Amino acid sequence: MTYFEFLNEHGITLLLGTVTTVKVLVCSMILYVIISMIFGLMRLSKNVLIQGLATAYIEFFRGTSLLVQLFWAYYVLPFFGISLEAFTAGVVALGLNFGAYGAEIVRAGILAVPKGQWEAAHALNFSAAKRIKRIIIPQIFPIILPPAANLTVELLKATALVALVTVVDLTFEAKQINSITWLSAQCFGTALLIYYVIARFALVPFLRWLEVLAARKVGKERI
Amino acid sequence: MEMGWRWDFTIEILPQMAIATLNTILAAGVGYAIALIVGLIFLLGQRTPSKIINWINREIVEFIRSTPLLIQLFFVYFVLPQFGITLSAWVCGMITIGLHFGTYLSEVYRGALEGVSKTQWEACRALNFSTLYTYRRIVLPQAFPIAIPGMGNYLVGIFKDTPLLSTIGVAELFHAATAVGGYNYRYLEPYTLVGVIFLTLSIPAAMWVRKLENDVNKAQGKIKK
Numbered sequence: 170m171t172y173f174e175f176l177n178e179h180g181i182t183l184l185l186g187t188v189t190t191v192k193v194l195v196c197s198m199i200l201y202v203i204i205s206m207i208f209g210l211m212r213l214s215k216n217v218l219i220q221g222l223a224t225a226y227i228e229f230f231r232g233t234s235l236l237v238q239l240f241w242a243y244y245v246l247p248f249f250g251i252s253l254e255a256f257t258a259g260v261v262a263l264g265l266n267f268g269a270y271g272a273e274i275v276r277a278g279i280l281a282v283p284k285g286q287w288e289a290a291h292a293l294n295f296s297a298a299k300r301i302k303r304i305i306i307p308q309i310f311p312i313i314l315p316p317a318a319n320l321t322v323e324l325l326k327a328t329a330l331v332a333l334v335t336v337v338d339l340t341f342e343a344k345q346i347n348s349i350t351w352l353s354a355q356c357f358g359t360a361l362l363i364y365y366v367i368a369r370f371a372l373v374p375f376l377r378w379l380e381v382l383a384a385r386k387v388g389k390e391r392i
Numbered sequence: 393m394e395m396g397w398r399w400d401f402t403i404e405i406l407p408q409m410a411i412a413t414l415n416t417i418l419a420a421g422v423g424y425a426i427a428l429i430v431g432l433i434f435l436l437g438q439r440t441p442s443k444i445i446n447w448i449n450r451e452i453v454e455f456i457r458s459t460p461l462l463i464q465l466f467f468v469y470f471v472l473p474q475f476g477i478t479l480s481a482w483v484c485g486m487i488t489i490g491l492h493f494g495t496y497l498s499e500v501y502r503g504a505l506e507g508v509s510k511t512q513w514e515a516c517r518a519l520n521f522s523t524l525y526t527y528r529r530i531v532l533p534q535a536f537p538i539a540i541p542g543m544g545n546y547l548v549g550i551f552k553d554t555p556l557l558s559t560i561g562v563a564e565l566f567h568a569a570t571a572v573g574g575y576n577y578r579y580l581e582p583y584t585l586v587g588v589i590f591l592t593l594s595i596p597a598a599m600w601v602r603k604l605e606n607d608v609n610k611a612q613g614k615i616k617k
Binding site for chain 1: 454457458459460461463466467470554555556559579583584586590591594595598
């Protein structure tokens, strides 16, 4: 069977899997961005309880393996009466795991905002909430976007793991086709190529565009 | 089926899990050793004067870095036998982890080499040191401390990615947990134990890496105390 015949027969299945992969990616991306913002701010709180909570969360999710968390969410949570659908379990586990890494990026970004900005906001008598919302947060984006872009490419790669909790994504389809046809080079090679194309020609340019946009917003034309 | 945590079951499976933990540590160690060497090879490809080799090297690194480790594992495990190369799951896993993380480590090495000031090179040129001597006695001793934190981080990273090896049948911790869970039809204790074991191993490791990073920064005078 030539490669063209292989694509003709299984291309549609792989494409459908790719759609699921992109869905998982987008959902978990939104979730992880929200979580990292919240926990990054909590990590800097002066309240010991809030800060301790955020630290415990971050250490826990960074200390254990993503695969373990995924399996825990899918196979163990039903023991406690919480049955998540495979897709939901996958997105939640990915979001929580990457949120922990993202929170550290957000924290570092906030700390990297020059001290003068805090002092100026103080001097202008801004309330604490307004200071964070209007002065500090808008300035962290050019700082956090480059490391966040790396993390997001890692997230795309990590979405492959949801196949192991029966989400029918690209990896799942590739495995499935492999077990039917035993054309391993073709299925896994194609899957690798699709992931590569998504990362190289869609995700990375999009994140680069965001970086340029964020830099322009704070008045830096060149980054 | 009894709900809730069962301590007797936990203690029953503990010895099995402990042995599997040793396998996980072994896998992480061997994978890391291979990754360290592969990283050097990619670094060499990056620093050769030939533009074509640089370009090929960069594309390979880029490809490996932007595709999932899981599919790379499947690829190596299922495709190599079609070309007459039949390797055990262990060997496949080690090769793949070595290749995957080698690309990351080559970046760590590159960053460390670039972290050594240009004037050091110029001084060596002025003293008429050979390139080899410059690397061995001047540049590498200064670059190595810079590379330590990154290298440590990827050791922890490899350790946390070893559960993926269970998908091709390497008998490490996660594989053991799935086997035990399937046999007894109880997944709560095995998977939770895996999480606890990972936490107890990787948090001290991460703390140790952070301490190293601090020490390095202090030694280089970046933090004044």
